[in-house]
Amino acid sequence: MCASASKDLPTRVPTLDPQPKEALGLGQLPTELLEVVLSHVPPHVLLGRCRRVCPRWCALVDCQALWLNILARDHAALWPIISTYLPPADDPRPCVLGRFCERRPIGRNLLRNPKGEGGEPRKGVLMGAGGKVLRGRHRKAKRHVPGWCHKKEVLDLEEEGLWPELLDSGKMEICVSDWWTDQQYTDSLYRLIVQHLDASQAVLHHCSPLPFPIPQCRNSFSFEASHVFSNLRIGVHFVSFEHWVRDIDFCSQPYLIYLFNSGVIVRVRLS
Numbered sequence: 001m002c003a004s005a006s007k008d009l010p011t012r013v014p015t016l017d018p019q020p021k022e023a024l025g026l027g028q029l030p031t032e033l034l035e036v037v038l039s040h041v042p043p044h045v046l047l048g049r050c051r052r053v054c055p056r057w058c059a060l061v062d063c064q065a066l067w068l069n070i071l072a073r074d075h076a077a078l079w080p081i082i083s084t085y086l087p088p089a090d091d092p093r094p095c096v097l098g099r100f101c102e103r104r105p106i107g108r109n110l111l112r113n114p115k116g117e118g119g120e121p122r123k124g125v126l127m128g129a130g131g132k133v134l135r136g137r138h139r140k141a142k143r144h145v146p147g148w149c150h151k152k153e154v155l156d157l158e159e160e161g162l163w164p165e166l167l168d169s170g171k172m173e174i175c176v177s178d179w180w181t182d183q184q185y186t187d188s189l190y191r192l193i194v195q196h197l198d199a200s201q202a203v204l205h206h207c208s209p210l211p212f213p214i215p216q217c218r219n220s221f222s223f224e225a226s227h228v229f230s231n232l233r234i235g236v237h238f239v240s241f242e243h244w245v246r247d248i249d250f251c252s253q254p255y256l257i258y259l260f261n262s263g264v265i266v267r268v269r270l271s
Contacts, residue, residue, distance in 0.1 A: 031060070051095075064086070156238055173267060175228045178263070194227065196232070
């Protein structure tokens with residue numbers, strides 16, 4: 001009975017799944033949506049890779065709109081100031097805001113080698129905390145003045161991610177500091193000189209405390225020099241950071257000043 005009944009039933013045809021639609025590639029997304037997607041990509045990837053994908057992506061990465069989305073989301077505390085002092089929309093310098101997002105210069109020590117690591121000791125040199133000669137990746141200058149040893153490091157603030165409109169806003173300040181000690185038991189003088197330079201490297205402002213005497217002693221003492229530039233002059237582009245050391249006794253043995261931590265920090269003014 002069951003067999004005959006099954007013969008009277010209509011044969012069921014299996015339902016076929018519809019063909020899946022091809023997923024949209026990123027290149028097919030509307031500009032506004034693609035911009036949202038790219039805003040979640042790390043800044044260093046945007047600048048180093050995404051910008052090279054195609055002319056459209058390059059234009060998006062170079063455009064301020066993408067970076068404004070990133071700044072508003074990831075730099076909320078700084079956004080009220082940044083949004084007021086933006087670089088011009090038609091700024092010929094590419095990715096000005098992108099460099100800021102990538103390097104995060106506010107509140108970070110801009111010196112690449114604050115402890116002076118690397119190199120070999122010589123007579124009358126400045127040493128790092130690990131017993132190594134002060135060196136840096138920025139442009140350095142060295143002059144020979146009788147009785148003095150000199151090291152200099154120059155920071156390019158725009159290369160570090162800042163831009164003129166923000167530096168000239170009156171809302172930024174630059175804090176400089178240095179820690180050092182003398183462990184050679186010699187009478188020495190130490191001096192820190194910090195200068196603000198414009199784009200042509202003319203001096204706009206400087207801080208030069210009187211030389212610090214480091215008396216001969218059997219115990220190791222640490223010393224600190226610091227200064228806050230709270231009213232930046234218009235046009236600051238570079239910061240020159242110089243160490244000077246002199247052996248008062250002119251002894252024939254090597255005399256060494258050990259650097260523990262130098263610092264150049266740009267931060268928002270509190271008042």
